[in-house]
Amino acid sequence: xxxxxxxxxxxxxxxxxxxxxxxxYFGYPITPQNEVPEYMSRELPKRGGYxxxxxxxxxxxxxxxxxxxxxxxxxxxxxxxGIALMxxxxxxxxxxxxxxxxxxxxxxxxxxxxxxxxxxxxxQATRGGGNGDYMIPVFAPSSIQEGVDLVYEAMELSDKxxxxxxxxxxxxxxxxxxxVVLPDQVPFVDSKDIRKHKPWAITGYGDDDSKKxxxxxxxxxxxxxxxxxxxxxxKYEKAEKELVRVETIDIEDADVVIVAFGTMARIAxxxxxxxxxxxxxxxxxxxxxxxxxxxxxxxxxxxxxxVIISAELSMGQMMQDVKLGVNNRFPIKLLNxxxxxxxxxxxxxxxxxxxxxxxxx
Amino acid sequence: MxxxxxxxxxxxxxxxxxxxxxxxxGLSHRLITETLDEMGMLGKTIGCGPIGCAVMAHKFMxxxxxxxxHGRAPAVASGVKRVHPxxxxxxxxGDGDLASIGTAEIIHAAARGENITTFFVNNxxxxxxxxQMTPTTLVGQKATTAQAGRITxxxxxxxxVSELIxxxxxxxxxxxxxxxxxxxxxxxxxAVQKAFDVQQKKLGFSFVEFVSTxxxxxxxSPIAAMDFLKEQMLPFYPLGVFKSPEGETK
Numbered sequence: 001x002x003x004x005x006x007x008x009x010x011x012x013x014x015x016x017x018x019x020x021x022x023x024x025y026f027g028y029p030i031t032p033q034n035e036v037p038e039y040m041s042r043e044l045p046k047r048g049g050y051x052x053x054x055x056x057x058x059x060x061x062x063x064x065x066x067x068x069x070x071x072x073x074x075x076x077x078x079x080x081x082g083i084a085l086m087x088x089x090x091x092x093x094x095x096x097x098x099x100x101x102x103x104x105x106x107x108x109x110x111x112x113x114x115x116x117x118x119x120x121x122x123x124q125a126t127r128g129g130g131n132g133d134y135m136i137p138v139f140a141p142s143s144i145q146e147g148v149d150l151v152y153e154a155m156e157l158s159d160k161x162x163x164x165x166x167x168x169x170x171x172x173x174x175x176x177x178x179x180v181v182l183p184d185q186v187p188f189v190d191s192k193d194i195r196k197h198k199p200w201a202i203t204g205y206g207d208d209d210s211k212k213x214x215x216x217x218x219x220x221x222x223x224x225x226x227x228x229x230x231x232x233x234x235k236y237e238k239a240e241k242e243l244v245r246v247e248t249i250d251i252e253d254a255d256v257v258i259v260a261f262g263t264m265a266r267i268a269x270x271x272x273x274x275x276x277x278x279x280x281x282x283x284x285x286x287x288x289x290x291x292x293x294x295x296x297x298x299x300x301x302x303x304x305x306x307v308i309i310s311a312e313l314s315m316g317q318m319m320q321d322v323k324l325g326v327n328n329r330f331p332i333k334l335l336n337x338x339x340x341x342x343x344x345x346x347x348x349x350x351x352x353x354x355x356x357x358x359x360x361x
Numbered sequence: 362m363x364x365x366x367x368x369x370x371x372x373x374x375x376x377x378x379x380x381x382x383x384x385x386x387g388l389s390h391r392l393i394t395e396t397l398d399e400m401g402m403l404g405k406t407i408g409c410g411p412i413g414c415a416v417m418a419h420k421f422m423x424x425x426x427x428x429x430x431h432g433r434a435p436a437v438a439s440g441v442k443r444v445h446p447x448x449x450x451x452x453x454x455g456d457g458d459l460a461s462i463g464t465a466e467i468i469h470a471a472a473r474g475e476n477i478t479t480f481f482v483n484n485x486x487x488x489x490x491x492x493q494m495t496p497t498t499l500v501g502q503k504a505t506t507a508q509a510g511r512i513t514x515x516x517x518x519x520x521x522v523s524e525l526i527x528x529x530x531x532x533x534x535x536x537x538x539x540x541x542x543x544x545x546x547x548x549x550x551x552a553v554q555k556a557f558d559v560q561q562k563k564l565g566f567s568f569v570e571f572v573s574t575x576x577x578x579x580x581x582s583p584i585a586a587m588d589f590l591k592e593q594m595l596p597f598y599p600l601g602v603f604k605s606p607e608g609e610t611k
Binding site for chain 1: 371403404405406407409416417419423424425426427428429430433436437438439440441442443444445446447448465466468469473
């Protein structure tokens with residue numbers, strides 16, 4: 001562990017990836033994640049890793065697929081429209097069971113939208129835009145330290161589950177600076193030793209062609225594809241049990257429970273203090289894993305709670321999951337800004353108070 | 362005692378391919394894997410396959426392989442090569458895969474001077490999907506999406522990919538060969554050997570275009586398809602070395 005250092009989010013996430021053993025990074029410029037490819041182009045070559053500036057996000061994800069299939073630890077990053085381009089590749093990575101860590105430093109959409117921060121990629125991240133039956137675990141940090149810890153751990157998780165792991169942040173976390181403690185360096189795996197760790201990887205089989213490996217997603221026979229998907233989903237079921245993560249504050253005894261992730265959760269935490277000054281007890285339910293979504297955590301909300309607020313930087317994309325978690329126990333209201341607009345803690349407090357009063361609390 | 366004069370190469374798995382009678386994919390598969398066998402490199406090679414008729418190349422070629430999304434093999438191979446810089450890494454792609462949807466990937470892999478080899482199977486048609494026009498379909502050539510033959514007013518002009526690649530400084534060896542006669546097949550073998558030799562010496566990007574046939578989708582018998590290749594394709598797609606480490610030759 002390092003001493004505390006002051007770092008910009010994008011650079012801290014990059015360093016966390018390298019320290020997690022990522023030796024291969026492929027990127028394409030897009031705001032607000034440009035510090036990642038810049039950092040990687042500077043740091044990886046001098047530390048024994050490899051950087052390619054891809055000709056597009058489509059190529060970047062396919063380079064990741066190649067390096068991941070060959071057994072390397074891989075990190076790719078982009079921002080919302082670039083992630084949209086990568087999604088064909090995400091589907092392939094999942095079917096072929098190739099590990100890769102994906103970071104989205106999200107911006108406002110749809111279309112070119114804006115470079116300001118947004119959470120409107122919630123569906124894109126958790127439902128996926130690639131084709132077919134697949135699932136990618138999604139984590140959403142709400143501080144740079146948490147992002148560093150999640151990127152670092154995702155390197156291991158991705159290898160363990162032989163599946164991509166997706167970290168959803170936004171332009172605020174990418175662009176701001178905070179003090180962070182960096183984890184210790186996981187040594188890079190030498191190319192010659194990859195098969196010992198990843199017996200499925202395409203490395204060249206050496207002298208024994210019974211060890212020939214193929215990494216693929218084509219299964220023309222429907223019976224074969226169905227069986228493959230069922231085995232993937234048996235894996236996902238196990239992964240979901242292990243990966244669900246949530247932070248809760250005072251939800252057992254709250255007038256109002258705010259559900260918020262990432263940047264919005266951070267602002268909501270301050271709003272909760274402002275509400276307390278006005279004698280409104282607000283709790284926070286912060287999903288850290290967006291997929292699997294922490295539905296069961298909603299069971300801890302006591303019956304005295306009057307209303308659940310889904311606080312989001314989108315038009316209410318997370319509300320679908322909030323509804324499933326709430327399971328008709330409470331009314332749910334959306335408190336949102338979108339298109340790159342960010343509310344202040346005071347705005348959240350005032351709007352929460354208004355909702356609470358309207359509901360008759 | 363009888364001596365074998367011709368043997369299977371260890372480079373090809375002993376399975377039945379999915380290729381049509383008269384198709385030259387089998388030949389190009391064999392030339393690549395036989396060369397790797399002779400070089401003693403089968404176990405030290407990683408292949409990146411296409412989408413199209415050769416999507417199942419990994420069943421036939423006895424090397425570690427991966428499938429790639431349509432057109433993306435050169436990007437995939439670039440990633441593979443970073444992890445295994447001392448292995449031979451190749452892509453095997455058709456004209457729909459490489460010259461249409463995958464133009465960005467092939468151009469930039471060549472421009473970066475990726476130390477990989479691309480084998481480009483040019484039969485001027487989409488085979489797997491049933492005979493649609495590709496960027497290399499000849500003017501006047503019939504396709505299911507150009508039923509009166511390719512008309513330049515509607516569909517523009519065919520692309521000469523080897524010539525295009527040879528203009529890029531990162532490409533060090535570019536040759537076009539044809540698979541229509543024993544003589545040309547022998548020349549094709551030499552081109553495959555040269556391309557892998559260039560990669561082994563880490564000189565940069567190497568590219569071999571096989572002018573190939575598709576009797577099924579051309580609507581021709583295997584023999585008539587060979588004639589079409591010779592009489593129609595070769596005048597537009599001239600054979601030869603467009604670039605080599607010893608100096609450009611065409």
